[in-house]
Ligand code: BES
């Protein structure tokens with residue numbers, strides 16, 4: 361979708377109304393599309409986002425080619441506190457996100473609707489720049505959604521690595537990819553253990569962007585790249601397995617966050633690490649009771665092969681040390697428990713430091729990738745101690761359903777050095793868009809915007 365501030369012919373104007381239902385109204389010779397937005401004074405930034413999206417989704421369903429949103433009309437958005445550039449960016453970003461549908465596997469190519477969005481009644485270099493930056497960011501969110509939506513048969517670890525390479529082409533990003541041999545050399549026994557049951561070779565994807573000063577400690581982003589999670593020998597039941605090609609959504613998000621950072625020329629050093637595996641049952645699979653030797657040297661007792669995400673992340677988090685990071689953030693579709701706790705409305709965040717939680721929460725609100733904290737109490741540590749190994753991927757002596765999201769976070773904490781600022785984002789709640797999101801079906805592309813916002817801010 362093209363976004364412009366220049367008036368065009370043959371447009372359908374979008375008009376926001378206080379109430380009613382979405383409908384077309386004739387105004388002289390022109391047709392307008394009315395979108396109910398509620399009372400202006402009850403509008404919030406959060407509601408403004410979904411209202412813009414609703415307008416675009418409605419326009420799309422009616423196959424409108426060119427639509428116009430009058431900038432003055434966006435004043436109702438309770439976002440009058442935002443400057444012109446920020447408000448235009450909000451409209452542009454959400455329009456690009458709402459226009460996206462995953463159509464790669466449809467045999468009939470559909471025309472693009474809407475093709476052009478005119479944001480009228482506003483101009484100036486700052487506004488134009490803000491719109492173009494918002495569009496660049498939203499395009500990367502959509503590219504992330506495209507990756508995450510790709511079926512497991514078409515998105516193997518190797519294909520994920522190839523996608524990362526392709527996305528980085530022409531940008532100042534160095535990409536290296538390790539295969540099985542290098543993983544053995546690096547002693548990444550946890551990644552290798554999970555990958556063991558699959559024909560697909562595991563990959564470890566490393567991306568590096570140096571937009572900051574030489575020697576500035578990088579922000580390290582770690583993403584879970586399970587290209588399909590069957591559960592392994594602890595096989596998932598049918599309805600739990602459907603959708604598990606999205607289990608690399610964290611990996612896709614960190615890949616496209618660093619791409620966005622490079623495209624936006626952020627002055628920040630960033631490293632991305634994605635352990636990519638398929639978790640499959642076979643005669644060669646790792647088994648419940650197996651003990652894996654992780655890169656850190658810690659041995660891990662496998663209580664359940666379906667708690668595989670924390671295993672591959674353990675090796676990646678340990679490897680992150682190498683970069684002497686200013687901060688480590690991992691992003692993973694880690695637990696069903698976080699989805700049970702929060703519903704589909706926010707990703708769960710965990711950090712030993714409260715100030716960091718608050719910071720990430722604020723970036724969530726301002727970026728639109730909402731997050732909410734869950735506890736990481738010291739008392740939980742006893743539940744990740746192993747009986748026959750150093751640690752266990754599920755509590756050996758406790759109901760493994762209790763505090764599931766926090767236990768997973770506590771397991772990860774065992775592999776992060778105490779002096780490294782670290783945040784864990786369990787994005788299982790935001791793996792798929794819900795009806796309230798006003799987005800096309802499938803992946804949300806979160807938390808790309810949050811990560812970029814954070815990289816911009818520090
Ligand atoms: N990838 C899943 C978590 C998940 C579930 C993400 C549903 C999105 C939606 C993860 O690897 C997993 O299987 N976790 C288990 C842990 C259990 C064995 C303690 C879970 O959450 O059920």
Ligand code: ZN
Nearest residue numbers: 589666667668
């Ligand atoms: Zn699993």
Ligand code: ZN
Nearest residue numbers: 586589607669
């Ligand atoms: Zn998983």
